[in-house]
Amino acid sequence: MxxxxxxxxGLVPRRNEEIAEVLDAVREETAGEVRLHLLGVVRPGLYDLMRDCGVVSFxxxxxxxxxxKDASDNYxxxxxxxxxxxVRIPQANLGLPMRLVKAGKLDQANAVQAEREALEALRAYDANTLGLPALMDVLRVYDDMLGTQRKTRTPWDRIQRTLADRPWASCPCPVCRxxxxxxxLFRGANRNRRRGFHNLWWTQxxxxxxxxDQA
Ligand SMILES: [Zn+2]
Incomplete structure (x- = not known):
């Protein structure tokens, strides 16, 4: 060639097994002597195979x-x-809460208060002055106000795991520190972007x- x-x-939407098939097929053609760059693919589970197939960058x-953007794997x-x-605690004066207020389906003062109480409860839990069951109750009060018509249901089991494990407290990355x-908190562009930097740090x-481990 x-x-x-x-x-x-073209590998971005593919499962690991499919990407592995492509890499194997490419390796047969190149005998591992051509260097490869993978566009848009970062899969720690494939690092060994990527090395063996001549992938030098991605x-x-x-x-x-x-x-x-990811509804569940976002930290x-x-x-x-x-x-x-x-943990989603949306801003009461934006997005869905505001649409519900404008449609007359949500009282704005109630929403603002429930939002504030949810934030306070999360911070109190972090400071060990509130227990997990009490925090979950407060989070549910605000979430229930936002209605049952939403496309995605709130994944309470996953949120409970996050809160119980407190990963932010033990992560050594600069953002979490x-x-x-x-x-x-899944809330506001700035926090969400900074959680992205935690994810990037973790990937690195x-x-x-x-x-x-190779050395
Ligand atoms: Zn972190």
Missing amino acids: GYDYIALG DSSSPVWQAF YSADEDGHYTA ELGVEVI RQLEQWRG
């Missing part, structure tokens, strides 16, 4: 966009049960750890 460095695209924006973690789900419990650590 005459090329010694090739980019492979890029991906998913650690950042998952922080605010990366090495926990054996997988990534965590951030600075933001504390705020990083786990995973890669470094893998490299260290």
